[in-house]
Amino acid sequence: MAALEFKEATLPNGLRVIAEINQEAKSLAMGYFIKTGSRDELVGEEGISHFLEHMVFKGTKKRSAWDVNREFGEMGAKYNAFTNEELTVFYGAVLPEFAPRLLELLTDLMRPAIREEDFETERKVILEEIALYHDRPNFILYEKAQAAYFGSHPLAKPVLGSVESVQNLTRQQMVDYHARRYVPGNMTLAFAGNLDWQEILSLVEAMTAKWPAGRAIRNHPPFEPKPARLRDVSEKAAQTYTTFLAPGVSASSEERYAARVLSEIIGDSDNSRLYWQIVDKGLAETATAFHHEFDELGLFYVYAQGDPKNDELVSQAIHEQLEKLEREGVASEELNRAKLKTATSLVFAGETPLSRLFYLGMTYTYTSRYEPLTALRRWVLHLQSYHLNELLEAKPFSKALEYHLVPADEE
Amino acid sequence: MERKYNLRVALPIVELLNNGLSLIIEPQPWNPGLSFTLLVPVGAVNDPEEYLGAASMLETWLWKGAGPRDARDFADALDALGLRRQSGAGLEYTTFSASVLPEGFSASLELYADLMKRPHLPDAAFDAVRALALQELAGLQDQPARKLFNRLRREVFASPHGQPVEGTRETINRITPEVLRGEFQRRYGASGSVLAVAGGIDPHEVVRLAKMHLGDWGKKTPKPAAVSLSRPHRFHIEQSSEQVQIGLFYRDVPPGDYDFYTARLAATVLSGDMSSRLFTEVREKRGLVYSVSATPGSVKGFGYLRAYAGTMPEKAQETLAVLKDEIYRLREGVSRAELDRAKVGMRANLVLSGESSYARASTLARDMYLLGRVRSLEELEAEVIDVTLERMNNFLAGHPYSNPWIGTLGPKGAI
Numbered sequence: 001m002a003a004l005e006f007k008e009a010t011l012p013n014g015l016r017v018i019a020e021i022n023q024e025a026k027s028l029a030m031g032y033f034i035k036t037g038s039r040d041e042l043v044g045e046e047g048i049s050h051f052l053e054h055m056v057f058k059g060t061k062k063r064s065a066w067d068v069n070r071e072f073g074e075m076g077a078k079y080n081a082f083t084n085e086e087l088t089v090f091y092g093a094v095l096p097e098f099a100p101r102l103l104e105l106l107t108d109l110m111r112p113a114i115r116e117e118d119f120e121t122e123r124k125v126i127l128e129e130i131a132l133y134h135d136r137p138n139f140i141l142y143e144k145a146q147a148a149y150f151g152s153h154p155l156a157k158p159v160l161g162s163v164e165s166v167q168n169l170t171r172q173q174m175v176d177y178h179a180r181r182y183v184p185g186n187m188t189l190a191f192a193g194n195l196d197w198q199e200i201l202s203l204v205e206a207m208t209a210k211w212p213a214g215r216a217i218r219n220h221p222p223f224e225p226k227p228a229r230l231r232d233v234s235e236k237a238a239q240t241y242t243t244f245l246a247p248g249v250s251a252s253s254e255e256r257y258a259a260r261v262l263s264e265i266i267g268d269s270d271n272s273r274l275y276w277q278i279v280d281k282g283l284a285e286t287a288t289a290f291h292h293e294f295d296e297l298g299l300f301y302v303y304a305q306g307d308p309k310n311d312e313l314v315s316q317a318i319h320e321q322l323e324k325l326e327r328e329g330v331a332s333e334e335l336n337r338a339k340l341k342t343a344t345s346l347v348f349a350g351e352t353p354l355s356r357l358f359y360l361g362m363t364y365t366y367t368s369r370y371e372p373l374t375a376l377r378r379w380v381l382h383l384q385s386y387h388l389n390e391l392l393e394a395k396p397f398s399k400a401l402e403y404h405l406v407p408a409d410e411e
Numbered sequence: 412m413e414r415k416y417n418l419r420v421a422l423p424i425v426e427l428l429n430n431g432l433s434l435i436i437e438p439q440p441w442n443p444g445l446s447f448t449l450l451v452p453v454g455a456v457n458d459p460e461e462y463l464g465a466a467s468m469l470e471t472w473l474w475k476g477a478g479p480r481d482a483r484d485f486a487d488a489l490d491a492l493g494l495r496r497q498s499g500a501g502l503e504y505t506t507f508s509a510s511v512l513p514e515g516f517s518a519s520l521e522l523y524a525d526l527m528k529r530p531h532l533p534d535a536a537f538d539a540v541r542a543l544a545l546q547e548l549a550g551l552q553d554q555p556a557r558k559l560f561n562r563l564r565r566e567v568f569a570s571p572h573g574q575p576v577e578g579t580r581e582t583i584n585r586i587t588p589e590v591l592r593g594e595f596q597r598r599y600g601a602s603g604s605v606l607a608v609a610g611g612i613d614p615h616e617v618v619r620l621a622k623m624h625l626g627d628w629g630k631k632t633p634k635p636a637a638v639s640l641s642r643p644h645r646f647h648i649e650q651s652s653e654q655v656q657i658g659l660f661y662r663d664v665p666p667g668d669y670d671f672y673t674a675r676l677a678a679t680v681l682s683g684d685m686s687s688r689l690f691t692e693v694r695e696k697r698g699l700v701y702s703v704s705a706t707p708g709s710v711k712g713f714g715y716l717r718a719y720a721g722t723m724p725e726k727a728q729e730t731l732a733v734l735k736d737e738i739y740r741l742r743e744g745v746s747r748a749e750l751d752r753a754k755v756g757m758r759a760n761l762v763l764s765g766e767s768s769y770a771r772a773s774t775l776a777r778d779m780y781l782l783g784r785v786r787s788l789e790e791l792e793a794e795v796i797d798v799t800l801e802r803m804n805n806f807l808a809g810h811p812y813s814n815p816w817i818g819t820l821g822p823k824g825a826i
Contacts, residue, residue, distance in 0.1 A: 024441050026762050057685070065695060066686075073686035073752040076759030095759055124698030131653035131723055132701055137553050235651060238552035270496065271486035280482065282542030285550055306546045333487075340493035347444045348495070348510050352766040 006370045007197045013213040014185030017204055018364050020192045020356065020372075028099050028193035029353040031091030032110055033361040036181040038161075039085045039154035040218055047161015048169055048177050050083040051126055055174065056090065057081070058118040060108045065118060071105055078354065085155050086295055087365065093354040096194045100203055107189075107207045110182060119171045127167070130160050137237040137405055138305065145403035148230055149245040153223045155294060183214030190361035193353030220296045225399040237407045239285075240308040244318060246400035248291050248298030249391070251366035256293055257342075257380050258387040259300070263291040264338040265330055265388075266321065267302060271337065273325070274302070277317045283310045287318070295366065300396060308407055315402065322397035329389040339380055346377045422787045423775060424614050428621065430628055431602025435775045435785050436617045437609040439768060445516060445610025446768040448776040449507040449523055453598045455576040456503050456710075457633045462586050464578015465594045466500040468544050472591060474498075475536035478525030482536070485522065494519050501576060502564075503635070503710055504780060510769055513612045517620050524624040527599060537588045545584075548577045555820055556721065559648060559656045563717075563818040566646055567660050570639040572710055600630025605779045609771035638713040641816075648820040655727040655821030659718040659734065661812045666709045666781045672794045673806045678707045678716060679753035680745045681738065686752060692737050693720060699730045705738065711781055716812060724825035731826065735815070742811040744804035757795050761788050 005021040058065040079092030150156030267289025278287040284306025292299040423437040475482045492515035498507040565573040682705035693703040705718040764770045
């Protein structure tokens with residue numbers, strides 16, 4: 001494997017620029033990581049972060065929406081964007097020769113025109129997107145459980161907003177939100193792959209020289225999980241959908257790798273405690289677990305989907321496994337297996353510049369630190385049982401919120 | 412724009428083992444990992460009519476123990492190699508894919524060889540396998556787009572290519588352990604199967620290990636079924652949903668055809684990215700949908716183009732009309748700028764996907780199954796470059812995308 005080189009710079013306007021350079025890569029990926037999402041929306045702005053992500057592609061002072069789409073096409077770029085509770089990311093991957101052109105386009109897009117006419121057309125598209133997700137019971141479950149778990153904390157807000165909030169958003173609100181959140185001090189521009197750092201950095205400096213400096217703040221109100229067991233019916237569901245949300249650790253916590261490996265032990269899709277107790281027995285089609293990391297807190301997320309008649313059995317099995325884990329801790333053999341799998345995934349996460357970009361940009365956005373995949377891999381392989389058992393001593397799963405979404409005729 | 416990219420990849424190596432197993436290797440010397448795909452031509456297309464869903468259940472059952480290990484020991488042995496895996500039965504074949512570090516390759520191949528040659532297929536696990544199959548089938552109801560396209564396939568093909576991968580309640584309940592063991596004996600085998608490996612490993616070593624672990628794998632796999640079609644028609648599935656799902660199905664050129672890449676480029680003009688016609692006309696200009704696409708696809712010996720849109724009931728009629736018109740309008744030809752963008756897009760895609768060992772291994776295995784040969788990234792690139800505007804527009808004029816099968820799913824009276 002080629003030696004990787006890391007570079008970083010902070011421009012006078014506050015924009016942070018980072019790059020992991022791999023001279024052997026055949027492509028280059030880049031992306032703007034903006035620390036803004038649904039949790040940063042004010043009352044009346046629900047859904048605006050995601051709506052703005054769409055409007056960014058609708059053009060700038062010098063480009064129409066068509067110009068934007070056409071230019072990406074002319075480079076053969078693989079590109080897209082996504083918004084979640086805390087981040088909005090615009091990214092693209094191209095052959096190295098197109099790097100300056102893609103950089104100029106993405107950078108121009110960070111100052112979108114937000115034209116009234118485009119705003120109204122795109123509102124319809126967003127409403128279609130909401131309708132699309134509302135036909136998916138697993139998504140409905142997540143939105144409901146998230147709202148119930150986080151209560152009055154801003155992480156309770158759904159990323160898409162609601163039909164009503166999206167119908168009421170105005171262009172002026174979006175212009176204000178953009179001015180408040182898309183400021184250089186709240187953004188990181190990340191590169192991964194084959195590039196010339198000096199050339200790229202001077203291009204970035206020239207292109208963003210006129211961006212007014214600025215920072216954005218985020219509220220971190222206290223949060224205390226309240227255990228609950230909730231159940232709701234859905235006209236749309238034929239299967240039962242179940243989730244457990246429990247407190248985890250934050251995106252900047254040293255314990256986050258232990259938490260990720262712990263979630264593999266609980267709910268890896270092929271070989272984990274939940275797999276053997278639930279899927280192998282045919283009680284549910286899916287039973288998995290993940291660890292989500294947010295800014296100041298984290299979340300263990302257990303998910304099962306299957307036959308409504310097994311709803312109670314599946315719930316019992318999950319309870320039993322989580323309680324047993326809190327009581328007895330992890331076994332060293334299962335830890336070794338989960339560590340190895342996580343370590344392998346980390347090797348493959350570096351295979352293409354685009355997959356590398358996400359890890360790189362997100363970690364830096366949250367921690368302001370560079371973590372080479374090789375170091376991460378060593379870190380994971382060095383985890384010991386006590387690292388995971390320390391997490392379990394806080395009894396996170398005793399504080400879980402359990403949510404069931406069941407078909408209407410099961411009531 | 413026509414300059415050749417420096418792809419810097421070695422040619423894929425093809426070796427046919429004595430037992431009829433095809434071995435494909437694409438070395439990626441820069442890659443610290445490797446991926447492999449074992450493709451066995453066992454799918455819904457060769458499920459007996461009375462046992463639909465057999466291929467899919469068999470795949471689940473295979474993991475319940477093989478060789479000297481029970482299910483749990485088997486999973487633990489794979490995990491001890493740090494291996495990440497995916498597997499599943501589809502319409503024409505079942506694939507077993509994995510990503511692993513090169514030092515774990517030999518041991519993983521040994522385990523997969525046990526899976527193919529010495530699975531336990533234990534009675535004790537059978538009820539759970541059936542319960543999972545029934546749940547997967549029931550879960551389809553909660554995935555409207557998938558449900559529509561499954562039905563569309565059944566409406567289009569008169570041959571077994573219309574058979575549902577998930578089976579039906581009736582056939583799943585009819586399948587017994589004896590039946591499924593019989594299906595394993597009849598359909599799993601080396602001859603006709605493919606092992607594709609891409610990544611940072613010496614190809615000679617791959618050949619040696621494949622011969623060592625899989626060289627004595629016997630038996631043949633079923634012959635591919637011939638395609639036959641129904642007459643194009645329209646149907647509606649009634650289901651209470653927020654959006655109406657719309658699916659169109661057109662005949663297209665088969666894989667290996669002289670015009671295969673011409674048709675692929677036409678599909679790219681139609682739906683390759685956000686500057687494509689469907690995205691521009693249906694979403695950008697009219698705001699009719701969030702999702703709209705046209706995706707080319709193939710089964711052995713036959714090619715098709717499928718189009719999809721999802722929209723709220725009041726816009727469904729207009730969406731279907733615009734979708735059909737845009738696809739039909741291809742016969743008038745494409746512009747030079749459109750063709751150039753499509754070519755750059757396809758070539759960039761080749762390079763980008765060539766960086767992923769997982770993507771390469773699955774593409775190579777599928778190519779070998781569909782075409783009986785594999786193509787290097789250079790060869791694919793040359794095919795794309797060869798499509799001139801004149802050739803493209805002649806093709807489109809002589810091959811109009813018209814008279815599709817049309818399926819819709821949504822509330823009563825929505826469309």
